[in-house]
Amino acid sequence: MDDVELVRIGPDDWAELRDVRLAALLDAPGAFGARHADWADATEQRWRARLADVALTVVARSDTGPVGVVSGAESEDVVELISMWVAPGERGTGLAGRLIDHVVTWAADRGRTTCLMVRDDNAAAIRAYARAGFVDLGVPAGQPDDVPRERRMQHGGADHAADAGTG
Numbered sequence: 001m002d003d004v005e006l007v008r009i010g011p012d013d014w015a016e017l018r019d020v021r022l023a024a025l026l027d028a029p030g031a032f033g034a035r036h037a038d039w040a041d042a043t044e045q046r047w048r049a050r051l052a053d054v055a056l057t058v059v060a061r062s063d064t065g066p067v068g069v070v071s072g073a074e075s076e077d078v079v080e081l082i083s084m085w086v087a088p089g090e091r092g093t094g095l096a097g098r099l100i101d102h103v104v105t106w107a108a109d110r111g112r113t114t115c116l117m118v119r120d121d122n123a124a125a126i127r128a129y130a131r132a133g134f135v136d137l138g139v140p141a142g143q144p145d146d147v148p149r150e151r152r153m154q155h156g157g158a159d160h161a162a163d164a165g166t167g
Contacts (some may be wrong), residue, residue: 004062004095006102014047016138020059020066024085030148031122032083055079058102060086060095070099072106072114079107081116084125091124100132104155113155120149129153 009016025036039046051057056079060068067087073080081103087100091126107114118125120139129138134153143149 004060004067004090004093004098006058006060006098008060009051009057011048011051014044014051016059016066017051017057017069018042018047020069020085021083023066023087024069024083026086028085031085031119031125053069054082056103056106057083058099060090060099062090068095068099070103072103074110074112077112079103079110079112079114081114084116088138097132100129104132107155115152115154117150117152120151125151126151 022036022039025032025034025039029035033100050076052104054071055074056072058070059066069085070081071083075081081100084096084099086099103115114134116129116134118129126136126161130153133156135156137152140152
């Protein structure tokens with residue numbers, strides 16, 4: 001894991017986001033609101049806009065290329081952790097915790113709490129978020145019955161941020 005570097009990327013890095021995002025959407029199609037088909041033919045302009053519109057995007061880079069990604073969408077009072085993915089070969093190495101911690105620390109530096117939504121049936125992700133200090137708030141009321149249920153989780157506070165990378 002030590003040879004994996006976390007790098008904040010911006011609009012000029014659109015091709016790297018494209019590569020890692022398409023890999024994520026192919027690997028875990030049920031984990032995201034978007035589908036591979038939604039992005040497969042996206043233009044450079046659309047990829048650049050995604051990076052410009054989302055306040056924080058971090059890619060995990062190894063010698064072989066991108067092996068993980070996470071983003072933080074900023075609002076007035078919270079940062080929403082979105083688009084989290086770790087390549088299958090890097091799972092279980094602590095990389096997920098490092099990516100999560102990066103967003104939590106970034107949000108805390110702005111005086112914001114970190115929240116997220118995660119599919120109710122994604123037990124591995126729920127465990128990773130819990131290890132990183134997130135509290136499961138349950139399934140919010142009003143979710144439609146015809147879509148997979150999602151759970152709301154919120155980071156428990158600054159005391160957990162330092163521990164997030166150990167999971």
